Amino acid sequence: MSVEDLGDRVVLTHPDDKSNTATILKYGATVFSWKLNGAEQLWLSDAAKLDGSRPVRGGIPLVFPVFGKNTTDDHLSKLPQHGLARNSTWEFLGQTKSNPPTVQFALSPENANKELTQLWPFDFTLLLTVQLGQDYLKTDIEVQNPSTTQELKFNWLFHTYLKIEDIEGTLVSNLTGVKLYDQLLKQSYIDKHPVITVSDETDLIYQNVDENRLIQVVDRGQPVHTVKRHNLPDAVVWNPWTEKAGGMADFEPKDGYLQMVCIEPGHVHDLVTLAPGQSWSAYQLLYKEQLKYQAI
Template identity: 30%
Template sequence: MFAIAVEQRQFETYILTDPSAQSSIEVVPERGGIVTSWQVGGKPILYMDTERFADPSLSIRGGIPILFPICGNLPNDTYIYNGQAYKLKQHGFARDLAWQVSARSTDDCASLTLVLESNAQTRLNYPFDFQVAFTYQLQGNRLTVQQRYTNLSQSVMPFAAGFHPYFAVADKRQLQFDLTATQLWDHITQSAQPYPGYFDYDLDQVDVAFLDFPSTSTTVRDRNQNLSLSLNYSSSFTTLVFWTVKGKDYYCLEPWTAARNAMNTGDRLIQLAPQASLDASFSLAATFG
């Protein structure tokens, strides 16, 4: 049945497996609580730049990085709160900090819970006390991330959260997206444009956001791999970002709770009451055939 193993590599790695589906995930708590690998039927679903991952001074390109307490970047990495300027680099600090393992289970699925708590370092850039708990659940061909964001402060806590999964792809032109959106925001040209139902992979970079995405699910079909990938997420995730770089064997389809610069604009920014919690879910299912 389900199993969890721990291996001491460069970083301590938790390996969750479901042998019946030949599925597994690998989680590295001290490198931002990241899922570094997900396999279904013994086949890899995620891309990972192993050289960048091995260097703690570099941001990770691969796996499923966690975005908190912002998604995207801020102008000059700066936001204003109560008249004071604070610095947060792109996507926030959760993906750079060590998370703590708080629970594990193999009862109904392979399950691992990680916790990130505020500290003196985080309060310099984000003046709130918080706890973020993620439970990774592996069952069959599905990976689910149950989340709980808790405000331990005495004031309302603004934040955005999201995921940045890197999906492996050999030929992007073989991708088909089930996206009901008709308009997108191009982060590169800073303009709204109609969504024609496909992306121009001849560009050096595609970086677009579907704002107020009208659905809490989407599907990608990779005809080259004969793979269908389904994403489902809570209604808190209002924005879906697509990003890829020319010549790289990955694409990213990212659910965010708010768009870039929400800490300054307030647009769809979550405002969590003191001592309150917000629960959310994000799941991925991979089917070959």
């Protein structure tokens, strides 16, 4: 079977190569494992909660309708950091394709976290499609505004934790020349470095990144992850490093930051605004690619 519903999670297995799998927890619709040729591609904390008691630390948590902590919108400002999608149990709609195995999940106010929807009283429908290719993983989101009277304003982000061998030998490429906001320095500037290296806590929001830019994670000259984005103009590069990792109870081992880097495609610099009856869609594609250096 290429798709198995195990109650609290769904497992995809590629029919042409059973060493390629993906596992999605229904709580948060979080992909917490993706294996290529039996090798794990996503970082997952050893202390991650997979019982629905809190959002998963690792994998691909889904951020909606707010990124970070909003201070300007009357309703979004009431929500916790990163919103309600990762704090809700999604409905599994089933399999839509057998090869490549493809499944869909849905979230609306009817099945979302009631405590949080009371703080953010808007109508919405989220449709997540997960497709496991023989050499890729695609996560596709559609946001619908079913209301006949209210606008829907939101952020979206795939908070993707990529597994690596050693952050000190790893770099992130193809974001040179792009404007960013450094959340630690609270400053905006153009990144003129040819590559991003991580040697301390890093929290950078790259803005309006050309869709043709392939963000690559490179280990000693070899690309280990390539991230392609559609309709997701922003990209966050994040690593908590020593002090922040030490302060997170669900981050284990405490030196786990050495084996991960977050590359997070999203729409977070500003809000998407949907008029009544409108919809918006975007996707993230994770795969292997040859080294491609792209600059302005």
